[in-house]
Amino acid sequence: MKGFLVLKDGSRYEGELFGALFSRVGEVVFNTSMTGYQEVLTDPSYFGQIVVMTYPLIGNYGVHPDDEQSERPMVRGMIVREKVDDYSHWRGNESLDAYMTRHGIIGISGIDTRALTRKLRSQGTLPGIIVSEVSDLDEAQALLAGYDIKGYxxxxxxxxxxxxxxxxxxxxxxxxxxxxxxxxxxxxxxxxxxxxxxxxxxxxxxxxxxxxxxxxxxxxxxxxxxxxxxxxxxxxxxxxxxxxxxxxxxxxxxxxxxxxxxxxxxxxxxxxxxxxxxxxxxxxxxxxxxxxxxxxxxxxxxxxxxxxxxxxxxxxxxxxxxxxxxxxxxxxxxxxxxxxxxxxxxxxxxxxxxxxxx
The missing domain is CATH 3.40.50.880 (Class I glutamine amidotransferase (GATase) domain)
Structure with a gap:
């Protein structure tokens, strides 16, 4: 399904949605790790944030319960260049897409994560939201305008x-x-x-x-x-x-x-x-x-x-x-x-x- 990442400054990025189609506002930040996407998803320090993974291929080794850093994913969304469903690893027991769907976390792939990361590096982190319909953009901007980070x-x-x-x-x-x-x-x-x-x-x-x-x-x-x-x-x-x-x-x-x-x-x-x-x-x-x-x-x-x-x-x-x-x-x-x-x-x-x- 087509989706959009909308930032508070009005910019938007088109991609393909995965995980659970449950939009939530979060601070958009980037992570430069080449591996460890499951640890990132479940790290409580990411609570309230939407994470951009700069490494272009995410999901290739699946997920495993031993890698979780808390009882559930803590991010509000994940942004990747290319999502892999056909994972390959001896410890993998579930795809990233299935894992995020099961836990109610939305993701978007096909985004130019290099361009997005350069924007965040130059302008700073920004509130953002992942939505499924263009018609949701006005509502998204209203949600972003009232976004605040407190009490996490x-x-x-x-x-x-x-x-x-x-x-x-x-x-x-x-x-x-x-x-x-x-x-x-x-x-x-x-x-x-x-x-x-x-x-x-x-x-x-x-x-x-x-x-x-x-x-x-x-x-x-x-x-x-x-x-x-x-x-x-x-x-x-x-x-x-x-x-x-x-x-x-x-x-x-x-x-x-x-x-x-x-x-x-x-x-x-x-x-x-x-x-x-x-x-x-x-x-x-x-x-x-x-x-x-x-x-x-x-x-x-x-x-x-x-x-x-x-x-x-x-x-x-x-x-x-x-x-x-x-x-x-x-x-x-x-x-x-x-x-x-x-x-x-x-x-x-x-x-x-x-x-x-x-």
């Missing part, structure tokens, strides 16, 4: 606390503040024998400390960190009480807890091939990223906070640590899922920090 963390966090016990326990216990955590992050810590107590994003400091954790993990998640003032205050009260490791949105929340600021990037960092310089060890790591906001370096108190990683492409802050307390964070996703595992050792660093504190 509350939509993706766990509704109640739960515990994950490793098969081979190390004796360590971590409290996890779930802002939209990926399963890959949880698996990375469980594989190291850490017992995880996962809490909703709005949990109080008392609730988090009630499980007697050896450390606290601040997870990834969607949205603007400057809107999370109550959560920032909770994190601020936890600094100095337990070792803390922040990832992605968790890193940005720590920035505000340290008294710093964040700002929105023009088009964000999304993909599995972003080079980051580790300033502590003086080497480059290739990272998986998914974020639209960054820490403003000049807003941090240099007497207390040290910048540990920077993005090679644009020089933005990719990591930091407290100079006197066991607190550190990175802007990217060290567990990959999907992407390179250059930074997997950061989980070992967190485990070591918890052991020393214990």
């Amino acid at each position: 963390v509350d939509e993706v966090t766990t509704k109640k606390p739960y515990v994950i016990k490793p098969k081979k326990a190390s004796g360590l216990r971590a409290a996890v503040m779930d802002f939209g955590i990926k399963r890959g992050i949880l698996k990375s810590l469980v594989a190291r024998g850490v017992e995880l107590h996962v809490f909703p994003a709005r949990a109080t400091a008392e609730e988090i400390l009630s499980c007697s954790p050896d450390g606290i993990l601040l997870s990834n998640g969607p949205g603007d960190p400057s809107e999370l003032g109550e959560i920032v205050e909770v994190v601020k009260s936890l600094i100095g009480k337990k070792p803390i490791f922040g990832i992605c949105l968790g890193h940005q929340i720590l920035t505000h807890a340290f008294g710093g600021k964040t700002e929105k990037l023009v088009y964000g960092h999304r993909g599995g091939n972003h080079p980051v310089k580790d300033l502590i060890h003086n080497h480059i790591v290739i990272t998986a990223q998914n974020h639209g906001y960054v820490t403003v370096a000049s807003s941090l108190d240099a007497s207390q906070i040290e910048i540990t990683h920077i993005n090679v492409n644009d020089g933005s802050v990719e990591g930091m640590r407290h100079k006197h307390l066991p607190v550190f964070s990175v802007q990217y996703h060290p567990e990959a899922s999907p992407g390179p595992r250059d930074s997997d050792l950061l989980f070992d660093q967190f485990v070591t920090m918890m052991k020393e504190a214990k």
Whole structure:
């Protein structure tokens, strides 16, 4: 079926619809990963967004439950150059089209994704909607005009606390503040024998400390960190009480807890091939990223906070640590899922920090 991608600036792109024919407004962003489209679909950090995959061939290895990063797809739509239905892979058990249809997610193929990505790079991310009829365009523009991005963390966090016990326990216990955590992050810590107590994003400091954790993990998640003032205050009260490791949105929340600021990037960092310089060890790591906001370096108190990683492409802050307390964070996703595992050792660093504190 013919369909259209309509952007808030009035531009539109014609293609072929797939998945479920259920239109929803979302922020149109692009991802440069060559693989991992299922992980992208199910990453809670993409909640509320329509994702353009820059790699031209999507769906060629099908989908598999083990690759899901949450219980369901979190995107509001997917845009691809060429969709493959006749997938070929020993683990594949369902086509991308069937998977998206089953979960109520709309997609559009046949779009010139190179042209669309160049537009987003030059003009910045834009609200958009995928529709099936030209007659829907006026209604689409009305929906886009009223589109706002708020409250996404509350939509993706766990509704109640739960515990994950490793098969081979190390004796360590971590409290996890779930802002939209990926399963890959949880698996990375469980594989190291850490017992995880996962809490909703709005949990109080008392609730988090009630499980007697050896450390606290601040997870990834969607949205603007400057809107999370109550959560920032909770994190601020936890600094100095337990070792803390922040990832992605968790890193940005720590920035505000340290008294710093964040700002929105023009088009964000999304993909599995972003080079980051580790300033502590003086080497480059290739990272998986998914974020639209960054820490403003000049807003941090240099007497207390040290910048540990920077993005090679644009020089933005990719990591930091407290100079006197066991607190550190990175802007990217060290567990990959999907992407390179250059930074997997950061989980070992967190485990070591918890052991020393214990």
